[in-house]
Amino acid sequence: MYGRRQERAQFFRHHGFRCTLPREVILDILYKTKSHLSAEDIYFKVHPIYPQIGLTTVYRTLDLLNKMELISRFDFGDGKARYELIKEGDTSHHHHLVCRKCNRVIDYTDFMKEETRFIKKIEEVLSKKHNFEIDSHKIHFQGLCSKCKSEGR
Amino acid sequence: MYGRRQERAQFFRHHGFRCTLPREVILDILYKTKSHLSAEDIYFKVHPIYPQIGLTTVYRTLDLLNKMELISRFDFGDGKARYELIKEGDTSHHHHLVCRKCNRVIDYTDFMKEETRFIKKIEEVLSKKHNFEIDSHKIHFQGLCSKCKSEGR
């Protein structure tokens, strides 16, 4: 969906939004980049190629993509929001280990089968109990990364 | 530990910090309040009784308590950090449902037995694999709360 211009354009229009250059470019960068990008990160990636695209637009686009549930927003404790594309298929589903000292983030994909089973069960119960429409979940481990551990806390 | 002044004082000293009035008062408020408080929330709760305690000190104290792992920091998407006391015993262990529209937070404690089993297993594997010292985890469901669902997204 994200790979082809035509599909992207349709996706925006389906949601009642226009497909513009900044939106295409930003979505493209998120598509091509694995790591967890902040608005500024994206701005500096975009700027050399499209210097007319401003930081404000990056913020607005990230907000839009988030509302469209194309991307997820994370807080890893470094004072800026970070974003990741939500890809289709189970292959990319992952969660994070976050170092509470240096804020380093490690992605993991272990135990996803079991997780899915477990999460599905909770979701069923919670969504009924609280009349809540659950559409995503995040799991987040905190602690000390190898580097910070060896340097002493 | 948090209930008695003597214990609190010792706890601070054990960690090499002084036990001061602001620290006692702020810890006390966190102890007595169930909900997820922001620095400002705490400041306004403190202020009528101890007007000499400033917002800066609230921020600094929350930072300290967080580093001492007495409290946890959360981002529920409303632009301010929120904090919760980490209580002892299994009874208070819980996670959150967060509405992506109005940022309402619902605590849940369902399936904690199974969760503990599941999380313990993941932690063992991940901590070895990444040489990471895991000391806590967060689970976070996102979606629409009953109110926002009925009002139409």
Place this chain on the structure above:
DNA sequence: AATGGTAATGAAAATCATTTTCATTAAGGA
């Protein structure tokens, strides 16, 4: 292909949570 209504943009200014600075205060060990 040209047009027009309007959503989207960019630059600058504003906002707001959080952090820093620095002079003053007060823990708590000696």
Place this chain on the structure above:
DNA sequence: TCCTTAATGAAAATGATTTTCATTACCATT
């Protein structure tokens, strides 16, 4: 009680994000 120094408070600074507003450019319609 004294003294060292960590902790505090007020004000200023910072930095991420949002708002404002005049301009641009999608894209449905002609």
